[in-house]
Amino acid sequence: MPKAVISGLFLLINMILEVKCEEFTISSNCSGKVMESQYTYNTMISRGILECAALCDLDYKCLSFQYGDNQCQMNDQMVGSNCSRMVDNPSFQYYQKVCQNGGAVVTSFCLCINSYVGTYCERFMRDCAEGFSSPHEYTTDGIYTIYPVLSPTSFQVYCEMKSNGGRTMFQHHQSSSFYFNRTWQEYKDGFGSLASDHWLGLDKMYYLTNSRNYTAVFYMKLANSTSYHHYFDGFVVENEVEGYQMTFSFAHPHSINTLGDSLTEVKNQYFSTYDNDNDNSSRNCALDMRSGWWYNDCAPCNPNGELLKPSDSLKTTDYEVFWTNDLQNIVPVMVQIWLMV
Ligand SMILES: [Ca+2]
Numbered sequence: 066m067p068k069a070v071i072s073g074l075f076l077l078i079n080m081i082l083e084v085k086c087e088e089f090t091i092s093s094n095c096s097g098k099v100m101e102s103q104y105t106y107n108t109m110i111s112r113g114i115l116e117c118a119a120l121c122d123l124d125y126k127c128l129s130f131q132y133g134d135n136q137c138q139m140n141d142q143m144v145g146s147n148c149s150r151m152v153d154n155p156s157f158q159y160y161q162k163v164c165q166n167g168g169a170v171v172t173s174f175c176l177c178i179n180s181y182v183g184t185y186c187e188r189f190m191r192d193c194a195e196g197f198s199s200p201h202e203y204t205t206d207g208i209y210t211i212y213p214v215l216s217p218t219s220f221q222v223y224c225e226m227k228s229n230g231g232r233t234m235f236q237h238h239q240s241s242s243f244y245f246n247r248t249w250q251e252y253k254d255g256f257g258s259l260a261s262d263h264w265l266g267l268d269k270m271y272y273l274t275n276s277r278n279y280t281a282v283f284y285m286k287l288a289n290s291t292s293y294h295h296y297f298d299g300f301v302v303e304n305e306v307e308g309y310q311m312t313f314s315f316a317h318p319h320s321i322n323t324l325g326d327s328l329t330e331v332k333n334q335y336f337s338t339y340d341n342d343n344d345n346s347s348r349n350c351a352l353d354m355r356s357g358w359w360y361n362d363c364a365p366c367n368p369n370g371e372l373l374k375p376s377d378s379l380k381t382t383d384y385e386v387f388w389t390n391d392l393q394n395i396v397p398v399m400v401q402i403w404l405m406v
Pocket residue numbers: 342343344345346347348349350
C-alpha cells in the first residue's frame with residue numbers, strides 16, 4: 066500500500082478516535098483516582114487512551130474507563146462530583162461519559178431533563194411511556210417533546226405521567242366552546258392547544274402507532290363526574306396515502322364503569338372530514354356529525370362532536386358527543402383519548 070494512503074488511513078482513524086473521545090470527559094475533581102475494582106467488568110490491552118475510549122464507546126455497558134500501563138479498564142458505573150467510590154491510583158487516568166443536554170450524573174447514570182432520555186441524555190423520549198420508565202422517571206403531567214422511531218422530526222405531546230405508566234394523549238375535549246368541526250388539513254396536522262382541547266394530528270398518530278404497539282384508551286366523564294373507559298389493543302392509524310385507515314386487534318372493557326365498544330363498527334375505516342368524505346354512507350357523515358372521524362355508514366359514537374351543556378343530559382342530535390354502547394343517551398362533558406403501552 067502506498068505511504069500516502071497509509072498515512073491518510075491513520076489520519077482518518079485518528080479523526081474517528083478524536084470524535085469518539087470528545088464524548089468523554091476527565092473527572093477533574095478526582096485526579097489520581099480510579100473507580101474501585103468491583104465496578105470494572107472488563108480489562109483489555111490497549112495502545113492508548115483514544116483506543117480505550119473507542120472501545121468503551123462501542124459497549125453500551127461501559128459508562129467510564131481508566132487507562133494506564135497499556136491497560137483499558139472498563140467500568141459499568143461512573144462517579145458524579147464526589148469521588149467516594151474511587152481509590153488512589155496515579156498511574157491511571159479516569160474518564161467518564163458526559164451527560165448531554167443538561168443531564169447530570171446521579172450515582173451510576175445520567176439523570177436527564179427537558180424530555181431527553183438515553184444513557185447520556187442523547188435523544189428525546191420515543192413516547193410518554195419511555196419518559197416515565199426507569200431510570201428516566203419523568204413523573205409530572207405536562208407537555209413533553211417526543212421522537213417516535215418512524216417520525217422524521219420530534220414534536221410535542223401532552224403526557225399523563227402520574228398514573229398508568231406514562232400515556233401519550235392524542236385527543237382532549239373539555240370545552241363546550243371548542244369545536245372539532247375541522248378540515249382534512251387540520252386533522253392531518255393537529256389543532257388546538259396541547260395543554261387543553263386538542264387533536265394531536267393524524268400524521269403524528271401514524272408515526273406513533275407504527276413505531277410501537279399501543280392500547281388506545283377512550284375516556285369519557287359524565288356530568289355526574291363518573292369516569293368511563295374502554296381499551297383497544299393494537300391500535301394503529303395508517304398514513305395519508307392509505308387514508309389514515311384505523312384498526313385495532315382487540316377491544317376490552319375497563320373493570321368498572323366500562324365505556325363500551327363503539328369502535329368495532331368503524332374498525333378498518335378511512336378517516337373522513339367534511340371536506341374529504343371517505344365514509345360508506347350516501348350522507349357526508351363528517352358534515353352531519355360536525356367532526357372528523359373514521360366513519361362507516363356514519364358511526365355509533367361521536368367523540369369529536371360538540372360538547373353540550375351538562376344540563377342537556379340526553380342525546381338529542383347526531384353532532385353532539387355521544388357513545389352509544391353502555392353510555393346509551395347520556396351526554397359526556399369531557400373526552401380524552403390516550404395511547405398507552
Ligand atoms: Ca359519504
